[in-house]
Amino acid sequence: METIIVPAGEGRAFHVNDGQQMRITTPKGQQSADFFACRAADTSEWLSPPHTWMPTRSLHPRVGDTFLSRLRQPMADFVEDGADGLHDFIIAPCDAIRYRQFGATGHHRSCAENLEIAMRGLGHEITVTPLAVNFFTNTVVEDGFMFNTPAAPVVQPGGYVVLQSRMDLICVVSSCPYDLDGPGWAINAPGGPTEIIVELL
Numbered sequence: 189m190e191t192i193i194v195p196a197g198e199g200r201a202f203h204v205n206d207g208q209q210m211r212i213t214t215p216k217g218q219q220s221a222d223f224f225a226c227r228a229a230d231t232s233e234w235l236s237p238p239h240t241w242m243p244t245r246s247l248h249p250r251v252g253d254t255f256l257s258r259l260r261q262p263m264a265d266f267v268e269d270g271a272d273g274l275h276d277f278i279i280a281p282c283d284a285i286r287y288r289q290f291g292a293t294g295h296h297r298s299c300a301e302n303l304e305i306a307m308r309g310l311g312h313e314i315t316v317t318p319l320a321v322n323f324f325t326n327t328v329v330e331d332g333f334m335f336n337t338p339a340a341p342v343v344q345p346g347g348y349v350v351l352q353s354r355m356d357l358i359c360v361v362s363s364c365p366y367d368l369d370g371p372g373w374a375i376n377a378p379g380g381p382t383e384i385i386v387e388l389l
Contacts, residue, residue, distance in 0.1 A: 194221075194384040197365035199302025201310050202386065203228060204357040209267070209350055209389040212361060214324050217345035218377035220364040221384045222281050222299040222320035225255070225263055228356040231307070233257045234318045235264070237277040247329055249275040249321055254354070258318070262354040271347035276322040278329075279375075282366050283317065290368050302362040310358065320362070323349050325375065350389075361386050 194200045199222075204210055212221055225235040236258040244253050250273060253266045269275075281299035300317040307314045324343040363384045366375040376382075 190388040192361075192386040192388070194361050194363045194386060196363050196383050197297050197302075197367075197381040199299070199306040199360055199362035200386070201306035201358060201360045202388065203310075204353045204359050204388065206353055206356050209352045210359070211348055211350045211387040211389060212323055213346065213348040213385045213387070214271070214343055214382070215346060215385055216377070216382040217343050217347055218324075219343075219382045219384060220325040220366070220375050221323040222302075222360075222362040222364055223323055224303055224318060224320050224360040224362075225357045227257065227261075227263070228358050231312050231314075231358065233259050233261070234316075235321065237319045237321060241277050247277050248273060248327075249277060249323075249349075255321065255351075263357060264351045264353050266349065267352050268348075268350035271324055271343050271349060274324060274326045274343050274347075275349070276325040276327045277319070278327060279322050279325065281317055281320050281362070282364065287368070292368060297365040299362040299364055302365070303360050306360045306362075307358070312358070322364075325364075 227233040239256045254262045255264045283298045283300035287296040304314045367380045
């Protein structure tokens with residue numbers, strides 16, 4: 189088993205073999221983990237939440253779902269959920285523009301930047317930021333409107349998910365660095381982001 193520590197607010201990229209399982213854990217709880225994946229042999233084919241929830245009819249990832257690529261190919265199966273289903277397909281990864289709009293000044297890490305840096309570390313340049321699977325992110329959709337409720341994140345310490353790959357993948361996990369008091373949003377616990385642990389089983 190290989191363990192990858194994703195430091196608070198940063199991202200890490202790693203290879204996953206066809207058929208291999210990965211466990212993603214929020215050890216302190218209440219920390220969103222943006223999950224990206226692409227085909228190892230062709231990084232232009234990435235995991236696509238919209239293509240995934242069309243056949244599942246669910247805006248929240250559930251055990252038994254198969255995550256599809258933008259070419260509608262099976263990339264990974266969601267096989268175990270230790271976080272009470274508190275996951276999201278909708279929210280776009282945070283980026284520099286979002287932080288500026290919310291009043292941040294100077295440089296602020298983002299999930300989009302974490303993806304770029306992590307992939308560059310493996311020799312790949314990213315020109316498009318796909319939507320991520322937002323594990324440990326609590327959202328509610330009612331009558332076409334999305335809410336972040338309750339006001340604080342609720343995933344407990346040690347919350348985890350287990351995925352099993354359906355092809356050779358390059359995956360990136362970002363410990364979401366969002367730490368602003370935005371309008372109605374509580375992506376991570378008060379006090380700033382915390383680490384995420386990835387185990388390749």
